Amino acid sequence: xxxxxxxxxxxxxxxxxxxxxxxxxxxxxxxxxxxxxxxxxxxxxxxxxxxxxxxxxxxxxxxxxxxxxxxxxxxxxxxxxxxxxxxxxxxxxxxxxxxxxxxxxxxxxxxxxxxxxxxxxxxxxxxxxxxxxxxxxxxxxxxxxxxxxxxxxxxxxxxxxxxxxxxxxxxxxxxxxxxxxxxxxxxxxxxxxxxxxxxxxxxxxxxxxxxxxxxxxxxxxxxxxxxxxxxxxxxxxxxxxxxxxxxxxxxxxxxxxxxxxxxxxxxxxxxxxxxxxxxxxxxxxxxxxxxxxxxxxxxxxxxxxxxx
Amino acid sequence: xxxxxxxxxxxxxxxxxxxxxxxxxxxxxxxxxxxxxxxxxxxxxxxxxxxxxxxxxxxxxxxxxxxxxxxxxxxxxxxxxxxxxxxxxxxxxxxxxxxxxxxxxxxxxxxxxxxxxxxxxxxxxxxxxxxxxxxxxxxxxxxxxxxxxxxxxxxxxxxxxxxxxxxxxxxxxxxxxxxxxxxxxxxxxxxxxxxxxxxxxxxxxxxxxxxxxxxxxxxxxxxxxxxxxxxxxxxxxxxxxxxxxxxxxxxxxxxxxxxxxxxxxxxxxxxxxxxxxxxxxxxxxxxxxxxxxxxxxxxxxxxxxxxxxxxxxxxxxxxxxxxxxxxxxxxxxxxxxxxxxxxxxxxxxxxxxxxxxxxxxxxxxxxxxxxxxxxxxxxxxxxxxxxxxxxxxxxxxxxxxxxxxxxxxxxxxxxxxxxxxxxxxxxxxxxxxxxxxxxxxxxxxxxxxxxxxxxxxxxxxxxxxxxxxxxxxxxxxxxxxxxxxxxxxxxxxxxxxxxxxxxxxxxxxxxxxxxxxxxxxxxxxxxxxxxxxxxxxxxxxxxxxxxxxxxxxxxxxxxxxxxxxxxxxxxxxxxxxxxxxxxxxxxxxxxxxxxxxxxxxxxxxxxxxxxxxxxxxxxxxxxxxxxxxxxxxxxxxxxxxxxxxxxxxxxxxx
Numbered sequence: 001x002x003x004x005x006x007x008x009x010x011x012x013x014x015x016x017x018x019x020x021x022x023x024x025x026x027x028x029x030x031x032x033x034x035x036x037x038x039x040x041x042x043x044x045x046x047x048x049x050x051x052x053x054x055x056x057x058x059x060x061x062x063x064x065x066x067x068x069x070x071x072x073x074x075x076x077x078x079x080x081x082x083x084x085x086x087x088x089x090x091x092x093x094x095x096x097x098x099x100x101x102x103x104x105x106x107x108x109x110x111x112x113x114x115x116x117x118x119x120x121x122x123x124x125x126x127x128x129x130x131x132x133x134x135x136x137x138x139x140x141x142x143x144x145x146x147x148x149x150x151x152x153x154x155x156x157x158x159x160x161x162x163x164x165x166x167x168x169x170x171x172x173x174x175x176x177x178x179x180x181x182x183x184x185x186x187x188x189x190x191x192x193x194x195x196x197x198x199x200x201x202x203x204x205x206x207x208x209x210x211x212x213x214x215x216x217x218x219x220x221x222x223x224x225x226x227x228x229x230x231x232x233x234x235x236x237x238x239x240x241x242x243x244x245x246x247x248x249x250x251x252x253x254x255x256x257x258x259x260x261x262x263x264x265x266x267x268x269x270x271x272x273x274x275x276x277x278x279x280x281x282x283x284x285x286x287x288x289x290x291x292x293x294x295x296x297x298x299x300x301x302x303x304x305x306x307x308x
Numbered sequence: 309x310x311x312x313x314x315x316x317x318x319x320x321x322x323x324x325x326x327x328x329x330x331x332x333x334x335x336x337x338x339x340x341x342x343x344x345x346x347x348x349x350x351x352x353x354x355x356x357x358x359x360x361x362x363x364x365x366x367x368x369x370x371x372x373x374x375x376x377x378x379x380x381x382x383x384x385x386x387x388x389x390x391x392x393x394x395x396x397x398x399x400x401x402x403x404x405x406x407x408x409x410x411x412x413x414x415x416x417x418x419x420x421x422x423x424x425x426x427x428x429x430x431x432x433x434x435x436x437x438x439x440x441x442x443x444x445x446x447x448x449x450x451x452x453x454x455x456x457x458x459x460x461x462x463x464x465x466x467x468x469x470x471x472x473x474x475x476x477x478x479x480x481x482x483x484x485x486x487x488x489x490x491x492x493x494x495x496x497x498x499x500x501x502x503x504x505x506x507x508x509x510x511x512x513x514x515x516x517x518x519x520x521x522x523x524x525x526x527x528x529x530x531x532x533x534x535x536x537x538x539x540x541x542x543x544x545x546x547x548x549x550x551x552x553x554x555x556x557x558x559x560x561x562x563x564x565x566x567x568x569x570x571x572x573x574x575x576x577x578x579x580x581x582x583x584x585x586x587x588x589x590x591x592x593x594x595x596x597x598x599x600x601x602x603x604x605x606x607x608x609x610x611x612x613x614x615x616x617x618x619x620x621x622x623x624x625x626x627x628x629x630x631x632x633x634x635x636x637x638x639x640x641x642x643x644x645x646x647x648x649x650x651x652x653x654x655x656x657x658x659x660x661x662x663x664x665x666x667x668x669x670x671x672x673x674x675x676x677x678x679x680x681x682x683x684x685x686x687x688x689x690x691x692x693x694x695x696x697x698x699x700x701x702x703x704x705x706x707x708x709x710x711x712x713x714x715x716x717x718x719x720x721x722x723x724x725x726x727x728x729x730x731x732x733x734x735x736x737x738x739x740x741x742x743x744x745x746x747x748x749x750x751x752x753x754x755x756x757x758x759x760x761x762x763x764x765x766x767x768x769x770x771x772x773x774x775x776x777x778x779x780x781x782x783x784x785x786x787x788x789x790x791x792x793x794x795x796x797x798x799x800x801x802x803x804x805x806x807x808x809x810x811x812x813x814x815x816x817x818x819x820x821x822x823x824x825x826x827x828x829x830x831x832x833x834x835x836x837x838x839x840x841x842x843x844x845x846x847x848x849x850x851x852x853x854x855x856x857x858x859x860x861x862x863x864x865x866x867x868x869x870x871x872x873x874x875x876x877x878x879x880x881x882x883x884x885x886x887x888x889x890x891x892x893x894x895x896x897x898x899x900x901x902x903x904x905x906x907x908x909x910x911x912x913x914x915x916x917x918x919x920x921x922x923x924x925x926x927x928x929x930x931x932x933x934x935x936x937x938x939x940x941x942x943x944x945x946x947x948x949x950x951x952x953x954x955x956x957x958x959x960x961x962x
Contacts, residue, residue, distance in 0.1 A: 115546045138855045165854075
């Protein structure tokens, strides 16, 4: 379905100004009137989702069954079951410490590096069992990119930042590397801003640019899945909007898992939303359902701002 | 209040540092640059000093008092006798009016008759001249010379700068021309060989030895230290047992940083120099001599037997030593190699202030103002010459034992004996007593062999090697040679990377011991530098599919390298000043050679400085200060190199 992603994009762009306008207004009242906030979130979700409902339910990218995880004796995740669809944006929401980041870090096995972290259950990516001993974590991380909460560009030039990953895994000629750097930066909507200073230090970029650089760095390896751990929490609203635009754009080619505390963000960018609470997956559904018609009262409490 | 306290402490420490540096610098430069002070005899009176601006010389004329004692040969009764000068003759006038000539009266200052001892003590004044060269290019026109009450001759340059040209500080009994004005004295010091004369003492072998040591130490310690730090910081185990082990290792490395360096010296001695004795005992690889024969073979071992037809024996005290050729058959008893030199005989002073051994006429040396008979210093009347019976024996390096017939045993400090000092060193090593069949005892060197054979064996079990003296191409040169028994050798000895196990007192063993000393410091500094690298960088690299090693190589290590190198600089600064471990390993202080491969013996700067400071001669204090200046210069040079490397490595990251 080559046309689907572009259709989504067009729809989204059309609704964008409306949604932005709509969610500003109720935000002011949010503290006094959680219901209103909920309704505004729901409308945001509805707006964002309206363009995508035509999209057929796609194949499962990440399939999680009865997955539990521990840090030492502390159980961080309890029996998670989750089906993340292919080329969709899935948001993970929930209060701090509910296990959503832990879950994310199991997907590319970053938790392997934490002493005492262990897990049980199944997690498979496009049919491959991720928790199997046969899986090479290094190779897995090439296929599962990750963007962190705080922009973490390497203290190298912009060019070298992008080329870092590919150089680790492939032998590329100079021309190939140049092409890859350009296409990655273009995909991350950063090319026009940095094309004249590729050899300069990446640390000289603004926070938003740095985060887009990190996204560009991750997608330079063309991963199957892109994990984002609160990618906008350290950024100002303007930079946040650019990143969100980018996420929607990237949805064409990548399966995206995004952890966020900003429920408007979840409503705006995601197709599916999973609500975690105290290490348990409380509810997982289309974003529009989570925000308009949550099945669980805990979810409803959370998205309406009664706690958290 | 707190601020003032801090200020007070800071100023005290700055003051101490300033005083320290100033004293080192003033003392050190004195030796480095004022090389040409002439030491006047204690008993000299300066008559005239003239400045020759054209030749850049100062001519000093002075009169030196010299004393001698003349024994009275006649058996006549001396009661009522007196001494009187008549023209050029000094006469002994007896009570009955008869006279007898005993000495010349020319330049005689005073005479003193000792009836009891039947001798006359005479003091003459002898004119002497000394020329002192003035190095440098400072204009001399208008310069003035003056003598200070303290006995110094001071040259005042037109620009007001003063320089001591001659000094009478030392109680030495001679005039010494110090240094060669044509040579730069700094170069002379740095390029010179060690000497017992403080003015001639050079620093070359310790300087080169230390540079070798530091290179070995850096090459060994930096990679191992960084590697360990990377392992401890970046490859933390996840297994519980390994976590405990990891913690134990990390804690102990921290503790090791506080262990005194002497302890490391012992470890180095056991592990590197001796290798636990697994490859032979220390005796197997120390103090062997090495002969090179003309057919190219090399004989290593202890010289056990020397057969010769003719021995050429040389007197122990150079100066007027003489050679004596003795046939092999004439020798009744050969000396043991460690036999103490002991000569019995009548010793008396002569005109030339020499001791003469009445029995054997062995040689001469000059004794500084010291009364052998009473064992007391003579201040006003130096060189009291009297005939007496005494036994001389060198005890250690520090003093001579003089046993007199009348006064028993007297100790003569070594510094009292000036002229023969350097030669006596050789005497101590090389002279032996040969008893001849005709009853004479001859003190001499190990024979100068004209023909004959030498037998060398490594130990009692091995076959002795005997070869003709004529076959010797090169004699043992004082460097330690090593047996190859039980030893592992890598590469030929001429190769600079020649390695021999066990290592013995070699540059490699010394450098590795210093490595042990600084390794904890390097590891801790590197760990801290690695810890300072933000975790986000590590995660970023890992999330891009870098393996741990790739992450360390491309991300962590380049970011940490400035901090790591700073730690290495500090560690090397510690290594350069370490004397104790080097001392234990077996660094030497009086060598003229510089290392030419990893297995060479070596001298090190801190050790040499320590040795100089131990010397009784106060002038060595200045030499030591000069040594410290050189040490600090080398240290700064090493640090500069490290800083440059650091800057180069830092660049690509910014």
